[in-house]
Amino acid sequence: MIAYKYDFVPAGEQTLHIAFPEQIDVSENQLIQELAQQLRSRFIYEITDIVPAYRTLTISFDIRKTTYYEFSSKLKDFLAHYVPDTKNDHGRIFEVPVCYDSEFGIDLEDVAAFGNISVEELIKLHSTNNYFIYMMGFLPGFAFMGNVPDQIAMPRLSAPRASIAPGSVAIAGKQAGMYPVDSPGGWRILGRTPITLYTPNNPLPPFQAGDWIKFSQIDRTDYSAIKELDAHGEYQLKIISE
Amino acid sequence: MPHIEIINSGLSTTIQDLGRTGHQAKGIPVSGAIDQYSHRLANILVNNSEKSATLEFSILGPTIEFNVETFIAITGGDSAPILNDSNISLNTTYPVKKGDILAFHPMKSGRFGYIAFAGNGLQVESILGSRSTNTRLNLGGYHGRALAKGDSLTIDNCYQMPSLVNRSLPWNEPTGNSIRFIKGPQWNMFSESAKQMFKDGPFTISSQADRMGFRLDGPTLEIPQKNMLSEGAVLGNIQITRAGQPIALLADRQTAGGYPVIATIIGADLGKFVQFSSNSPLLFEEISLKEATAALRSQYHFLSELADSIYQKRYQYPIGPIRKTSKKIEEMIFNS
Numbered sequence: 001m002i003a004y005k006y007d008f009v010p011a012g013e014q015t016l017h018i019a020f021p022e023q024i025d026v027s028e029n030q031l032i033q034e035l036a037q038q039l040r041s042r043f044i045y046e047i048t049d050i051v052p053a054y055r056t057l058t059i060s061f062d063i064r065k066t067t068y069y070e071f072s073s074k075l076k077d078f079l080a081h082y083v084p085d086t087k088n089d090h091g092r093i094f095e096v097p098v099c100y101d102s103e104f105g106i107d108l109e110d111v112a113a114f115g116n117i118s119v120e121e122l123i124k125l126h127s128t129n130n131y132f133i134y135m136m137g138f139l140p141g142f143a144f145m146g147n148v149p150d151q152i153a154m155p156r157l158s159a160p161r162a163s164i165a166p167g168s169v170a171i172a173g174k175q176a177g178m179y180p181v182d183s184p185g186g187w188r189i190l191g192r193t194p195i196t197l198y199t200p201n202n203p204l205p206p207f208q209a210g211d212w213i214k215f216s217q218i219d220r221t222d223y224s225a226i227k228e229l230d231a232h233g234e235y236q237l238k239i240i241s242e
Numbered sequence: 243m244p245h246i247e248i249i250n251s252g253l254s255t256t257i258q259d260l261g262r263t264g265h266q267a268k269g270i271p272v273s274g275a276i277d278q279y280s281h282r283l284a285n286i287l288v289n290n291s292e293k294s295a296t297l298e299f300s301i302l303g304p305t306i307e308f309n310v311e312t313f314i315a316i317t318g319g320d321s322a323p324i325l326n327d328s329n330i331s332l333n334t335t336y337p338v339k340k341g342d343i344l345a346f347h348p349m350k351s352g353r354f355g356y357i358a359f360a361g362n363g364l365q366v367e368s369i370l371g372s373r374s375t376n377t378r379l380n381l382g383g384y385h386g387r388a389l390a391k392g393d394s395l396t397i398d399n400c401y402q403m404p405s406l407v408n409r410s411l412p413w414n415e416p417t418g419n420s421i422r423f424i425k426g427p428q429w430n431m432f433s434e435s436a437k438q439m440f441k442d443g444p445f446t447i448s449s450q451a452d453r454m455g456f457r458l459d460g461p462t463l464e465i466p467q468k469n470m471l472s473e474g475a476v477l478g479n480i481q482i483t484r485a486g487q488p489i490a491l492l493a494d495r496q497t498a499g500g501y502p503v504i505a506t507i508i509g510a511d512l513g514k515f516v517q518f519s520s521n522s523p524l525l526f527e528e529i530s531l532k533e534a535t536a537a538l539r540s541q542y543h544f545l546s547e548l549a550d551s552i553y554q555k556r557y558q559y560p561i562g563p564i565r566k567t568s569k570k571i572e573e574m575i576f577n578s
Contacts (some may be wrong), residue, residue, distance in 0.1 A: 012506045013534040017427055022471065034477040036267065044569045051266045053498055058262075058474025063509070064542055067535050135472065137269040138496035140379065144472070163471035180269075181379065202386045203370065204268050 002082055004028055008072045011058065014074060018057040018079075024146055025055075031135050032057050033103075033210035034085055042078065046071055049065045052209050053135045054144070093130060093212040095238040096178070096193050098169050099223040104192035107154075109160075111171070111188050114154040123148050126190055127215045133207060137172070141180030141197035141205040145213055150172050160186035167192045169215065191215075194227035195235060200219075203231075207238055214240060244310035246359075248393040251430075252346065254453075257364050257383035257395075258493075261293045262372035266474065266497040273374040273382065276453050276493040277354050279541060280318040280514035283554035286549045287315035287409050294363030295358045297389075301353050303346030304389060306339045312400040313360035319352015319517050329384045333506035335360075335409035335577040349436070351415055352517040353451075361400030376494055378454070416514045419444075420527040421507055424479035424534050426479060428502035431466040436482075439463055440504055444523035445488065456516070462486040466502055475499040475563035478507035480541040491553070492516065 005177060009017040018035075022030055029052075033124045033236035034087050036052040046066045051058040100123045101209065112122040131145035156172040161184060164170075168179040170187035177187060193215075199203060207213065219227065229235040248255075258281065258308050261274025261409045266273045275281030275298055282292045297304065315335045324345045325551050330336055340345070349355065354576070366384055375383025384393060429437070445460035463486045475481075479491045481501035490507060491499070505526065507515055519522055528535075 010506075010531050011427050011474070011503070012422065012478055013424065013509055013531060013538055015474075015476045017473060019427075026473065033558060049263045049266050049272070051497060053473040054471040056471075056473040058266075058476065060476070061537055066529055136267060137498035138472070140269040140271075140381075140473075153348070162380075187281060200369075200386050203270055203379070203381055204265065208268060221423055 002079060002084065005022070006048075008076070008080070008133065009106050010068055012064045013062075014143055015058060015060045015066060016068060018059065020055045020057075022055055026132050029132070030053065030090060030210060031084060033077075033091075036209075038082075039078070041077070043071075043074070046074075047203055051137070053137075054195060064195065064229065089092070091211040093214055093240040095214050095216050095240055096169075096195065097218040097222065097226055098127065098191040098215045099218050100191040101220055101223075104165075104168070105190045107170075107188040108190055109155045111152055111183075111190065115152040116171070121191070123217060126171075126215050130216075131213045131215075132210050133209050133213065134203065135209050139180050139183065139198070140203050142177060143205070143207065143209075143213065145176040146174050148176050150174075156186040156188065158186075160173050160184050162188065165192065165193065167197065181214055192223075194218075194223045195230050195237065207225050243396055244312075244399045245394045245396050246282050247307045247309060248304055248391055248395070249306035249307050249391050250345075250476050251388065251390050251393075252299045253302045254300040254377075255304045255389040256375035256387075257300055257389075258298040258374050258379065259363075260293050260372050261374055261459050261493065262376075262382065267496050270274055270370060270381075271376055271379070271494055271497055272477070273376045273453075274343070274372065275356065275374075275493050276516050277318055277356070277513045279356070279545075280356050281358075282545055283333065283411070283548075284315045284317040284356040286545060286552070287317070287333065287401060287411070288313050288358045288359065288360040290358060290362055292545075294358065295366065295379055296358045296363060299346075299357075300353055302327040302348045303344075305343065305345040306357075306540045307567070308342045308344070309340055309393070310397050311337075311339050312397060313337050313406070315405045315409070316355060317358075318355035320350040320413070321352070321355040322347035322350060328568070331410065332413040333339050333404060333411040335406060337403070337406070347533075351519060353516040353519075354357055354516060359397050360403060361398035363397075363400065363532075365396040379496065388466070391448055405552055408552050408555045416517060419522060421512050421515050421518075422529045422534065422537070423480070423507050423529050424529060424531050426503035426505045427473075428470065429504055431468065431502050432482070433464050433466075435526065436463040436465070437504070440488070441526060441528060443525045446523050447518055447520050450518070451520075453492060455492050455495055456490045458490065460486040461486070461490070463504070470500060470502055472498045472500040476503075476506060478505045478509065478512055480505045480507065481572070508537055510534070510541045
């Protein structure tokens with residue numbers, strides 16, 4: 001039995017969303033991640049791609065092999081008899097090093113002022129939390145994470161910046177994220193990780209939706225050392241628990 | 243090594259195939275040919291798998307020198323191709339030999355053109371199962387970028403083309419100004435007046451139109467008050483921005499989006515949509531999911547029938563040609 005209500009919504013003639021209750025909720029999202037894996041292997045013939053997001057599972061299928069009506073009825077049947085995996089390991093925890101130098105963390109002062117705390121307290125709050133990855137995208141390596149502690153959950157800038165450096169570690173309200181490539185964006189930037197989050201020769205990120213991220217504070221010396229190691233492919237993200 | 247050399251890059255000329263599917267969950271965009279119908283057709287004409295990599299260009303095609311013996315076919319917009327100073331037809335397979343030069347005039351109509359090369363297309367490294375280029379991410383294709391003057395691309399020699407004379411299809415300009423859609427996932431979030439304005443249009447494709455998506459000019463739609471959580475972005479989705487402007491999401495779209503999706507352009511009309519000129523107004527016409535399914539299936543059916551019918555004619559006269567010897571053999575047979 002699936003504990004949540006869900007609907008099937010056509011998103012194209014070859015794609016449907018399974019829409020779960022509209023909320024940002026770790027257990028609901030863990031079910032979505034689990035279903036993504038199960039459905040991918042169960043319907044390997046029909047499915048061409050499957051994209052878990054906060055509260056939706058987007059499933060694309062090959063119209064030469066099935067139709068929306070036929071496939072959604074198969075899926076309904078599968079879900080009606082689905083028994084969630086109670087042994088689910090609920091993801092790995094990756095430790096991502098972050099340098100909170102003021103040169104990198106250009107919004108540290110503003111966010112600290114928002115939370116009525118010192119910059120040191122802000123860094124401590126940000127780096128003691130474990131962040132759940134609800135979804136990957138819109139870019140490769142961009143992890144939409146939560147939940148940022150309420151006290152420091154400052155809303156995004158009203159006008160986005162034209163350019164944000166790759167590796168920037170940022171928050172937007174309750175959401176946390178990291179910028180894999182130079183791109184425009186309105187999130188509040190607290191620091192920068194020395195690790196490469198996206199490279200065209202090896203485009204898949206090491207972590208995936210359903211995993212957790214913990215930020216660990218490093219100083220400028222460590223930052224340079226890790227950046228150097230990572231550039232030679234010799235740095236491995238620490239996995240705290242599997 | 244057999245190859246082609248780029249004498250002139252043309253505009254936004256990139257290597258594309260059917261796209262990098264299966265990795266959107268990790269944020270990797272699909273990419274691939276923006277007009278998949280034309281890409282598939284070009285490959286069928288030169289006896290390739292539909293997955294073979296073609297060259298996609300925009301408005302102005304590249305100038306290419308061949309250092310290879312093979313066959314080519316050009317599809318898509320009216321790109322007015324020229325092979326060694328003679329005009330050649332679209333949707334038709336031609337043999338090319340070493341030293342031949344292919345060039346183009348600027349397109350008379352349409353936006354995207356495709357060049358398919360026999361012998362399974364352009365041979366570049368496949369990344370995550372695809373040779374498609376995403377220039378924003380510097381990913382895939384030829385060093386992750388659009389082609390430039392002096393680039394040299396590997397292609398296999400191909401000496402034979404079964405039933406070459408039958409490898410031609412009339413090229414017709416797409417007719418009518420309607421683009422069919424099905425209701426999008428957030429259709430019901432929009433007000434009645436917004437839905438009506440969307441159906442009444444008309445819209446034109448704005449200058450902000452690239453492989454990621456086309457922004458449309460036209461009536462400004464009233465937007466839903468409620469915010470939504472980001473969800474998977476789907477090929478052909480029409481999002482409405484906070485300013486009330488539609489954006490159609492295309493090949494290089496990001497994997498997720500947070501704007502409400504009012505409609506999805508049907509798969510069978512995507513090729514027509516991406517070739518639409520900025521000067522012609524277009525109207526969106528609603529159809530059912532069932533009709534959209536039938537339309538796309540019939541398009542696939544047309545292409546597979548075409549491939550079959552060409553294949554079946556392979557033993558009809560004139561056979562071949564195996565170019566290097568065919569002329570000689572012909573003379574021996576018919577003069578004896």
